[in-house]
Structure formats: structure tokens, C-alpha cells
Amino acid sequence: MATNDEMIKVTNLCKHYYNGELKALDNVSYSISKGDVVVVIGPSGSGKSTFLRCLNLLEVPTSGSVVFDGIDITQKHYVDEQGNKVKLNIDEHRRKMGMVFQHFNLFPHKTILQNMILAPVKVKRMDPAEATEKAMQLLRRVGLEDRALAYPIQLSGGQKQRVAIVRALMMEPEVMLFDEPTSALDPEMVGEVLSVMTELAQSGMTMVIVTHEMGFAREVGKRVVFMANGRIVEEGTPEQIFDHPQSLRLATFLEKVL
Amino acid sequence: MISAAGFAKTWQYIQLFEQGLVCTLSLSALTVIFGFVFALFLALMRMSKIKPLSWFATAYVELFRATPMLVQLFIIYYVVFAKVSLPSFKIFGFIRFERFFPGVVALSMNSGAYLSEIIRAGIQSIDIGQTEASRSLGLSYKQTLFEIVLPQAIKNILPAIANEFVTIIKESSICYTIGVQEIMYAVSSTKGATYRIAEPLLIATAVYFCLTFPTSKIIAYFERRMSRGDKR
Ligand SMILES: Nc1ncnc2c1ncn2[C@@H]1O[C@H](COP(=O)(O)OP(=O)(O)OP(=O)(O)O)[C@@H](O)[C@H]1O
Ligand SMILES: [Mg+2]
Numbered sequence: 001m002a003t004n005d006e007m008i009k010v011t012n013l014c015k016h017y018y019n020g021e022l023k024a025l026d027n028v029s030y031s032i033s034k035g036d037v038v039v040v041i042g043p044s045g046s047g048k049s050t051f052l053r054c055l056n057l058l059e060v061p062t063s064g065s066v067v068f069d070g071i072d073i074t075q076k077h078y079v080d081e082q083g084n085k086v087k088l089n090i091d092e093h094r095r096k097m098g099m100v101f102q103h104f105n106l107f108p109h110k111t112i113l114q115n116m117i118l119a120p121v122k123v124k125r126m127d128p129a130e131a132t133e134k135a136m137q138l139l140r141r142v143g144l145e146d147r148a149l150a151y152p153i154q155l156s157g158g159q160k161q162r163v164a165i166v167r168a169l170m171m172e173p174e175v176m177l178f179d180e181p182t183s184a185l186d187p188e189m190v191g192e193v194l195s196v197m198t199e200l201a202q203s204g205m206t207m208v209i210v211t212h213e214m215g216f217a218r219e220v221g222k223r224v225v226f227m228a229n230g231r232i233v234e235e236g237t238p239e240q241i242f243d244h245p246q247s248l249r250l251a252t253f254l255e256k257v258l
Numbered sequence: 259m260i261s262a263a264g265f266a267k268t269w270q271y272i273q274l275f276e277q278g279l280v281c282t283l284s285l286s287a288l289t290v291i292f293g294f295v296f297a298l299f300l301a302l303m304r305m306s307k308i309k310p311l312s313w314f315a316t317a318y319v320e321l322f323r324a325t326p327m328l329v330q331l332f333i334i335y336y337v338v339f340a341k342v343s344l345p346s347f348k349i350f351g352f353i354r355f356e357r358f359f360p361g362v363v364a365l366s367m368n369s370g371a372y373l374s375e376i377i378r379a380g381i382q383s384i385d386i387g388q389t390e391a392s393r394s395l396g397l398s399y400k401q402t403l404f405e406i407v408l409p410q411a412i413k414n415i416l417p418a419i420a421n422e423f424v425t426i427i428k429e430s431s432i433c434y435t436i437g438v439q440e441i442m443y444a445v446s447s448t449k450g451a452t453y454r455i456a457e458p459l460l461i462a463t464a465v466y467f468c469l470t471f472p473t474s475k476i477i478a479y480f481e482r483r484m485s486r487g488d489k490r
Contacts, residue, residue: 056394058390058393058394091393091396091397091398092396094393094394094395094396095395095396097394098394098395099390099391099394101387101390101391103385103387105385105387105388105390105391106391107388107391107392107406108410109409109410109413109484118395118397118405119395119396119397122397122401122405123395123396123397123401164391167395168394168395171395171396177394
């Protein structure tokens, strides 16, 4: 049985391509608790994105389970508190997980404000005026309230990514997933995005972050996961991972990136 | 060949051309609407993960693109609707419904095949990241389609759709062969009454041009307006 603050429990997760010839995820098990900030590092092609995308089922795993708030979201049905078998609606679970992408994925045909209020209004039936007010508050928090009526194309990369983060926050998610949020940014814009993320971590948000920013990983991460060849090779606190690598694989990786 | 007297004679039957214009417009407008909705379903079916749906849509599209419009029209009118007794009333007091309706069906089924390929290309041109972002916000497949993917896809394929609409207006002339009173029907009636052919054809040419040219212009205007999200 899960502990009280366990939020996501991944068990024996596999994602195979080409009939199992390529194991993007190979028997990965991991558990994420409320308030955790988990940083996932590893070489290119090691399965970091696949792992993250399996958490909200953007990628459907070949086998294994992802239990989120006590419900295995890889199944078609689950059993509710009354003991009834209920059809699982993945949309209901996804809205509790915010996701931020490398390439921002703002909706280009909508203004910043429209980008932000779309999901709360359409999915949560929030009153548009109320959603707008909430959006303006969040935009103020990231210093972009004057861009509310702009279109995404009019923003810099760093601004777009900050909008993408607050767009996800509009749904008041329980956990935020980040897939290399700063990798597509010009170097001078990385800082502004990382500082928003740092602030978010300090506010107690549960976060899973795939990143190549090792300084940030060490500073903000509570746990660090090192992946290679579709497996979790090492896991621990930033000190354990960065200062005392146990495996040769991790040591060579760190030598290259640090 | 062409003479002032000929035009004078033809002009006596100008009402037939007015009716032909109304009929061609109704025929094309309905075809555009039905064809588009039908095409959207075909495109979604073709992209569906459910194999039989996608096979059906593919077979349909290939069949309709590989056979002549005239054959399709005759099959719909003389074979399919032969068994169905359509109510015989007149739209706008002159358009015979029992001929008009099979015409709309045949044109829609034909243009649906072409439009579905255009729509499919449009949907596939949208970055998959758009869908992923929308779904990760909790929007459903349908909400994502109508809020995120289609608005962007339609903007991208507007020129192709405009071309198809113009094509439909021109192709609808084929319905004259089953007695739909569109513009070519007016030409043929006038010819029978006046023994003039060049002047009625010239008038028909002018009418068709006046229909298709502004249509492309209007769509070009909307295309410019919808692209404002792309500009700095
Ligand atoms: N749709 C797919 N089809 C086939 N192979 C895929 C697909 N998606 C991912 N892979 C493969 O799965 C493996 C893991 O990919 P993944 O994107 O998770 O790596 P990553 O650790 O995120 O790498 P990067 O740092 O480059 O983003 C890679 O070998 C990749 O080529
Ligand atoms: Mg990746």
C-alpha cells in the first residue's frame, strides 16, 4: 500500500519500439512523493523524455503501471472508493499534471491570455472573467502582465516558456512535468526560466524535471535520477549523485557534462 | 456568329440565366457545406487507429478520385435514386427537387473525397506538440480537434479549399445532364428557343466568371485576416 504522501508510483515500466528491438524504457520503477523535486539526467536517447511522457500517458507504455493518486492510469478501468468499477477517463488525470515542453507549444492562433484561460474555461467550466483574473495574477508573477494580449510569435523564447509554465499552472496541477524546458532557449534567456522554476519548487510544487542544466539540478533538485539505456542507473540526493557517483556510467557522464 | 440581333434574342430569355445563377449558387453552396462536413469525417476516419474505418475511408477516396464525375453522377441519379421516390416540389418556385437533390449528393460525395485529402494534409501539417500540449492540459480529443488543430489546419489549407470551392462551382455545370436547371441548362434552353449558341455561351461564361473570381478574392481576404497571429 502507498504511503500517505506518495503521489506517483511507477512499477516495471517498459516502452518498446520495433517489437521490442528498442527498449526506450526497460523495467523502470520509481516513486514520487508530494513536494518532491525530481531531476532526471542522462545521455541523449537514454529514455528521459519517454519516462516523463509515460507519467501522463502522452506515451502509452508497453507494460508496467503508473499509479497516480492511487489509480493505475495505464488501465482502462479502476475501482473507486465505493468499490465500483469505473471507466478511466485519462483527461481527468491529465488535468492534474501540468506539462512544459522543450518547444513551448503555445497555441499560435490564440493570444497569451486565451492560451491560459482555454483549459480552465473548457475543461473546468471556470467563469471566463474569473479565469482572466487568475491568468493576470500569474502573468504578473512572471513579469508578463503587459503581454497578455500579444500572440505567441511576438514573444521571445524565454517569455514563451514562462507563459507555458503559467498556462499549466492555471489548472492548479498537483505535479508539474518539465521536458528540457531550457534546451531550446538562447543562453541569455535560460536564467529567467530557471528562476521561475526555482520559485515554483520553493512554493512546494511537486516537480519532475528533465534537464541538462547540472547547476540547477544540484541546487533545486531534492532527488536526482540518472538514466542510461532505458534504465534508472542511479538515484539519490544531488550530493550523492554529483559528488559520489557509484557507477562508472554516471562518472563518465558527469565528466563530460560538468 | 455573334451579332447584336443574336444578343437581343437571347436577352429575352435572360430570366433563365437568372434562375440558372440562383440554381448554380444553391447547388455549389450546399455541396460546399455537405462536402466539407463529409470530408472532415472521411479525413478523421482515414487517420483513425481503428483499421476498418481507415480502410473504408481510403477505399472511398481512391474510388471517387479514380472515376469520372459524370459516371458518379449518373450512378447516383439513375441507379441509387431510381428506387427512391423523392418529394417533387420546387425550390424558389422553379428548381425541381427530385433532380436537384441527387445532384447535390453526387457533387458532395465527389468533392468530399478531394476535400478530405486536403483536410488530412492540413491536420497533419500541424505540429504534434500542439496536440500534446492541449491533451496534457486535460482537453479531450474532440476539444483539441476543434479548439487547437482545426483552426490552424484550416488556415493553412484555405487556399486549397478556395480552389476546391471554385472547382465545385464549375463542376456543378455537369448537373445539367440530369436536368438540374443551372446555368448550362439555361444555355441549352435558350439555344432551343432561339437557335443561337454563341451568345448564350458568352453570357454563361460571364456569369461563371463573376461567381468564381470574387469567391477566390473573398477567401484570400479572410486568409490575410486569419494570419495575424503569424506577424510581429
Ligand atoms: N516514436 C518513437 N519511435 C521510435 N523510437 C523512439 C520513439 N520515441 C523515442 N524513441 C527512441 O527511444 C529512445 C529514448 O528516447 P527519449 O526521447 O526518451 O530519450 P531522451 O533521454 O529524452 O533523449 P534526449 O536527451 O535526446 O531528449 C531513443 O533511442 C529514441 O530514439
Ligand atoms: Mg528528450
